Amino acid sequence: MNQALAVDATGVTKNFGTVRAVDDISIQVAAGEVYGVLGPNGAGKTTFLRMLFGLIRPDAGTIRVFDKTWDQAGVGVLDGVAGFIESPRFYPYLTGRANLEGLALLDGGVRPGLLEEVLEIVDLTDRAERKVGGYSYGMRQRLGVAASLLREPRLLVLDEPANGLDPAGIRDMRALVKRLAGSGLTVLLSSHDMGEVEEICDNVTILNRGAVAFHGTIAQLRTMAPDPGYLLSTTSDERALALSRHHPHVEVTCDPEAALVVTGPRPEVSSYVASLVRADVDLLGFTATQTPLEALFFMLTDESRPSAAHRSEPLEEAVR
Amino acid sequence: MTAVQSPPVAEREIVSLPSRRGGLGAAFRFEVRKLRTQYRGWAVLLAALLAPIPIVVIIHGQSRPPKDTLFGRFATDNGYALALLVLGFATQWVLPLLTAIVAGDIFASEDQHGTWKTVLTRSTSRARIFWAKTLTACGFAVLVLGVLAASTIVSSLLIVGHQPLIGLSGQIISSSTALKLVTASYVSALPPTLGFTCLAIVLSVWFRNPAVGIAAPVVLGMVMVLVGGLGSIEAIRSGLLTTPFESWHGLLTQPRFTGPLVEGLLVSGVWSLISLSAAFAIVRRRDITGG
Ligand SMILES: Nc1ncnc2c1ncn2[C@@H]1O[C@H](COP(=O)(O)OP(=O)(O)OP(=O)(O)O)[C@@H](O)[C@H]1O
Ligand SMILES: [Mg+2]
Numbered sequence: 001m002n003q004a005l006a007v008d009a010t011g012v013t014k015n016f017g018t019v020r021a022v023d024d025i026s027i028q029v030a031a032g033e034v035y036g037v038l039g040p041n042g043a044g045k046t047t048f049l050r051m052l053f054g055l056i057r058p059d060a061g062t063i064r065v066f067d068k069t070w071d072q073a074g075v076g077v078l079d080g081v082a083g084f085i086e087s088p089r090f091y092p093y094l095t096g097r098a099n100l101e102g103l104a105l106l107d108g109g110v111r112p113g114l115l116e117e118v119l120e121i122v123d124l125t126d127r128a129e130r131k132v133g134g135y136s137y138g139m140r141q142r143l144g145v146a147a148s149l150l151r152e153p154r155l156l157v158l159d160e161p162a163n164g165l166d167p168a169g170i171r172d173m174r175a176l177v178k179r180l181a182g183s184g185l186t187v188l189l190s191s192h193d194m195g196e197v198e199e200i201c202d203n204v205t206i207l208n209r210g211a212v213a214f215h216g217t218i219a220q221l222r223t224m225a226p227d228p229g230y231l232l233s234t235t236s237d238e239r240a241l242a243l244s245r246h247h248p249h250v251e252v253t254c255d256p257e258a259a260l261v262v263t264g265p266r267p268e269v270s271s272y273v274a275s276l277v278r279a280d281v282d283l284l285g286f287t288a289t290q291t292p293l294e295a296l297f298f299m300l301t302d303e304s305r306p307s308a309a310h311r312s313e314p315l316e317e318a319v320r
Numbered sequence: 321m322t323a324v325q326s327p328p329v330a331e332r333e334i335v336s337l338p339s340r341r342g343g344l345g346a347a348f349r350f351e352v353r354k355l356r357t358q359y360r361g362w363a364v365l366l367a368a369l370l371a372p373i374p375i376v377v378i379i380h381g382q383s384r385p386p387k388d389t390l391f392g393r394f395a396t397d398n399g400y401a402l403a404l405l406v407l408g409f410a411t412q413w414v415l416p417l418l419t420a421i422v423a424g425d426i427f428a429s430e431d432q433h434g435t436w437k438t439v440l441t442r443s444t445s446r447a448r449i450f451w452a453k454t455l456t457a458c459g460f461a462v463l464v465l466g467v468l469a470a471s472t473i474v475s476s477l478l479i480v481g482h483q484p485l486i487g488l489s490g491q492i493i494s495s496s497t498a499l500k501l502v503t504a505s506y507v508s509a510l511p512p513t514l515g516f517t518c519l520a521i522v523l524s525v526w527f528r529n530p531a532v533g534i535a536a537p538v539v540l541g542m543v544m545v546l547v548g549g550l551g552s553i554e555a556i557r558s559g560l561l562t563t564p565f566e567s568w569h570g571l572l573t574q575p576r577f578t579g580p581l582v583e584g585l586l587v588s589g590v591w592s593l594i595s596l597s598a599a600f601a602i603v604r605r606r607d608i609t610g611g
Contacts, residue, residue, distance in 0.1 A: 016609075053441045055608035075341070075445040083441065089434035089611050093358055102350040106442040108342040151442070 012061035036201035083157030088144025092133030225292035347452035424533025434611025511588035
């Protein structure tokens with residue numbers, strides 16, 4: 001048995017009635033790494049993590065956590081493991097601090113000063129005496145992280161930790177996860193956002209409808225990614241389309257939304273756009289559709305998204 | 321399916337931390353703490369403490385005693401009789417309700433707040449949580465019955481007086497003996513009260529809904545009173561959880577008979593055991609998918 005594995009799941013399957021939520025998946029998370037489980041809604045991420053925590057039982061397969069299984073070690077599997085599933089929940093009639101104190105009791109006590117430390121880390125010191133019932137969603141999410149850190153875990157399991165947060169909250173949550181990962185903690189994170197996983201994780205498993213669609217490093221994933229795509233709108237789309245024939249590496253198609261979709265390696269796209277400007281075709285809009293990894297993610301999970309502007313780049317940068 | 325294992329970014333020595341886990345005592349303390357911060361528990365205790373006083377005052381002030389109930393005839397001018405009258409009334413549905421307000425909620429509220437996952441993702445076994453909750457609910461039941469008994473007996477004796485009591489066989493019972501018997505009568509209500517506590521627990525676990533956990537034991541209790549009163553088959557009657565609530569009657573007769581007390585203890589024990597076993601099995605096996 002590999003001692004360096006924090007999580008070693010093999011052949012895990014779970015059915016809910018006739019729905020196969022998790023279908024024979026195997027995931028290995030090495031100690032010290034930041035691992036992403038990525039998938040669209042209903043892919044089975046939460047179901048997998050619930051099984052890891054023993055909240056539900058797998059129908060088949062085994063999950064070893066630091067070389068212990070539920071069958072052998074019972075609740076001892078969770079020694080050194082912390083995290084939350086979906087949005088963290090607390091007792092609304094207790095204050096933030098009282099919630100943490102109660103959970104610390106269940107943990108068998110915490111070292112002095114730790115409670116203050118974790119409140120400080122998640123920036124909730126000022127609100128700790130308020131009842132959780134009055135907390136905002138983001139505050140509850142942060143309290144969830146605090147409650148997890150209270151266990152001084154070796155493995156932190158977070159189920160879509162940035163879900164439902166505003167952009168600033170997402171940024172802070174990602175920064176926090178990165179900081180924690182930097183301290184050597186093993187992090188197993190689920191997400192439906194490729195950008196998030198790309199930013200934080202070393203390794204990733206992409207789930208689709210309960211089954212593994214990809215398994216590997218972010219670097220491997222990048223080599224598989226298609227060229228970036230852009231939405232282009234001009235004063236004369238016909239001329240723009242005609243001009244694209246001089247740029248064999250650039251593919252330009254007409255979108256049903258009456259915009260042009262440009263795909264190709266970035267330098268070729270730049271020179272194509274520059275040729276449009278030279279030909280007096282004015283650009284009315286130029287935005288990136290999806291990042292290549294996002295596009296790959298949608299391909300792997302066969303989910304065709306409308307080419308909405310997920311990430312827009314300044315016009316000059318693309319033209320330059 | 322292949323699992324690609326790539327080298328970890330920061331391979332570390334896994335230090336085996338001392339496994340820290342709270343015991344049953346810790347889980348129990350957390351339950352008590354939760355109960356103490358909720359207003360429902362205090363409301364029930366306050367009701368058990370204060371409600372008997374106006375009831376005693378009102379019955380004492382009646383010009384015509386409620387003759388058709390046990391000890392009703394003497395209740396307007398004998399404190400012991402009045403305390404027993406209140407006991408007879410409390411066992412109809414009040415005690416099942418008071419205990420169910422906490423016991424019927426204690427498991428279901430975890431579903432309501434989605435907090436099962438919060439506690440079960442600590443290193444706490446389901447068994448430990450189960451017993452901590454059960455202990456809390458049963459402890460609360462004992463407390464409520466104690467407060468109700470103390471408040472009723474003290475206010476009856478202070479307001480109505482502690483004259484010797486006329487027993488169910490017409491015998492005169494001295495004041496000091498009457499106090500012991502009345503106290504024992506209240507104590508005899510404890511086993512079935514705990515039985516209703518366990519019934520509320522299993523309903524709370526089963527339906528995962530506080531309203532059902534609280535209301536269903538009371539309704540079931542009323543149905544049992546009804547079935548018991550229909551003069552149905554004795555075997556059914558003696559097996560009902562409401563029958564032990566009457567076992568104290570034997571204490572007030574001449575000669576006393578304690579058979580019903582033992583039987584009541586057994587019946588309550590069986591109800592409790594079945595309820596708790598079922599509840600435990602459900603808690604142990606269920607998938608925690610909500611929250
Ligand atoms: N308790 C349940 N009963 C029935 N079906 C369930 C249950 N929980 C999950 N499922 C089903 O299992 C599948 C996987 O769900 P799961 O919640 O694990 O997905 P997910 O990847 O976490 O999705 P999301 O991104 O929406 O959180 C879905 O089809 C879902 O409908
Ligand atoms: Mg999910």
